[in-house]
Amino acid sequence: SFPRQVQIIEVGARDGLQNEPSHPDVATRVELLERLTKSGIKHLEAGSFVSPKWVPQMTKTDEVLAALQASQQADVQQATFSVLTPNLKGLEAAVQAQAQEVAIFSAASESFTQKNINCSIQESLQRFDAIMAQAQQINLPVRGYVSTVVACPYEGKIQPQKVAEVAKHLYEMGCYEISLGDTIGAATPFEFKAMLEAVIQEIPMEALAVHCHDTYGQALANIYVSLEMGINKVDSAIAGLGGCPYAKGASGNVATEDVVYMLQGMNIETGIGLQALCETGQWICQKLNRSNQSKVGKAMLA
Numbered sequence: 001s002f003p004r005q006v007q008i009i010e011v012g013a014r015d016g017l018q019n020e021p022s023h024p025d026v027a028t029r030v031e032l033l034e035r036l037t038k039s040g041i042k043h044l045e046a047g048s049f050v051s052p053k054w055v056p057q058m059t060k061t062d063e064v065l066a067a068l069q070a071s072q073q074a075d076v077q078q079a080t081f082s083v084l085t086p087n088l089k090g091l092e093a094a095v096q097a098q099a100q101e102v103a104i105f106s107a108a109s110e111s112f113t114q115k116n117i118n119c120s121i122q123e124s125l126q127r128f129d130a131i132m133a134q135a136q137q138i139n140l141p142v143r144g145y146v147s148t149v150v151a152c153p154y155e156g157k158i159q160p161q162k163v164a165e166v167a168k169h170l171y172e173m174g175c176y177e178i179s180l181g182d183t184i185g186a187a188t189p190f191e192f193k194a195m196l197e198a199v200i201q202e203i204p205m206e207a208l209a210v211h212c213h214d215t216y217g218q219a220l221a222n223i224y225v226s227l228e229m230g231i232n233k234v235d236s237a238i239a240g241l242g243g244c245p246y247a248k249g250a251s252g253n254v255a256t257e258d259v260v261y262m263l264q265g266m267n268i269e270t271g272i273g274l275q276a277l278c279e280t281g282q283w284i285c286q287k288l289n290r291s292n293q294s295k296v297g298k299a300m301l302a
């Protein structure tokens, strides 16, 4: 049955901007996050501590965090900002920058893991053991991602059992939440549901989030089936920004505006103000000189 409340995890400032050709500056990244918290979002990704050679857009994430920590805005102070850390070096930088939460990321596909973080799934899990050991010493919450949960740009269809296996490993290692990523947005609802059915054999529903890219226009349908199964955490990006640089053809995440509109209509609470959200979507698109990928954003501001 459907949840009464849903938590939105806003990934626009990370997933959304990591592939942005214009390399937005720190001030823009910070203002985006401030505006998003003002619309009521409480959980946001602020950036990544990854190799600057691999993803130059995410350099200076330490400066983004410092600016947020110095912010006088109550909404910013009450929000939780997370950062991606693929290895120990990333974790150490995140700790140095006083990150409140980190996320580790692997995948259900060997080829994608190689292309994305330059190691095998097994090696990634070993790296994460080291991250987890340090994070637990300082009570730093760690979120886990599994990418390519239905389809891989290099390997095609992925077996639900493989997703369940990697997700279970991350959960047992100590991740408090597992986000299931349809990285290339190719999944359709029955496939997505079959994947979730395999995963919930291993992990409690409350510890799962869905992370849908909207490349093929299937994201809301896949989110709908997830909600129907009882999942109450959804990752999304303002204005549908985004795409993974190591997944060819991966366009943006599902737009936060579109998810919030659907949830409002279903009487599911998010605590987010849709009008303010749409204005932020429009603002960031103008800043980046790109078109708004949120249908709701375009309709509401028309």
Ligand code: HMG
Residues within 6 Å of the ligand: 015, 018, 048, 049, 050, 051, 052, 054, 055, 084, 086, 087, 089, 090, 091, 093, 105, 116, 117, 118, 145, 146, 147, 148, 180, 181, 182, 183, 211, 213, 243, 244, 245, 246
């Ligand atoms: P590597 O080249 O194998 O790393 O990259 P290495 O350990 O051999 O080090 C090579 C160089 O990188 C060294 O510098 C290191 O110091 C440096 P050099 O000596 O050459 O000057 N380095 C670092 N610098 C800063 N921060 C670090 C770091 N680590 C090493 N943390 C690595 C391995 C994982 C670092 C690399 O592959 C990488 O950074 N990948 C980034 C991948 C990424 O950010 N992808 C996008 C996010 S995932 C995603 O979008 C999917 C998701 O949204 C879910 C979904 O949609 O499915 C989450």
Ligand code: MG
Residues within 6 Å of the ligand: 015, 181, 183, 211, 213, 244, 253
């Ligand atoms: Mg993503």
